[in-house]
Amino acid sequence: MELDDAHLRELLEIAKKASINSFAPFSNFPVGATLLTSNGKIFAGCNVENSSYGLSICAERVAVFKAISEGERDFLALAIFAPIIATPCGACLQVLSQFVRSPNDFLIISSDKEGNVEKWTLSQLFPLPFTF
Numbered sequence: 293m294e295l296d297d298a299h300l301r302e303l304l305e306i307a308k309k310a311s312i313n314s315f316a317p318f319s320n321f322p323v324g325a326t327l328l329t330s331n332g333k334i335f336a337g338c339n340v341e342n343s344s345y346g347l348s349i350c351a352e353r354v355a356v357f358k359a360i361s362e363g364e365r366d367f368l369a370l371a372i373f374a375p376i377i378a379t380p381c382g383a384c385l386q387v388l389s390q391f392v393r394s395p396n397d398f399l400i401i402s403s404d405k406e407g408n409v410e411k412w413t414l415s416q417l418f419p420l421p422f423t424f
Contacts, residue, residue, distance in 0.1 A: 370400045
């Protein structure tokens with residue numbers, strides 16, 4: 293599947309819509325994420341905070357875990373929408389690294405409320421993942 297600008301805009305729009313469901317009363321930083329699989333399925337997630345901070349979960353991992361729970365294991369791209377340009381945290385990057393065929397080809401795009409967009413590959417953001 294080729295990722296053209298139309299696909300990227302669609303992923304970002306779905307991430308933006310997902311951010312509306314965010315539960316972020318502590319950080320006040322709502323995030324939405326969408327994950328695109330190699331067969332074209334899209335899984336969305338939002339961040340969910342908890343008063344016991346360690347129990348909170350990022351939007352990116354929600355999207356990944358939803359995809360995995362539906363049997364998906366081959367991912368092409370991740371889109372993020374947040375108030376400002378944001379990258380996935382280290383935990384999210386580690387989780388992604390377990391399910392990406394080629395970190396050099398896996399695209400991460402981020403958009404903010406002003407419409408700015410930035411792009412990276414997984415290997416640019418997370419060059420040395422933990423592996424067995």
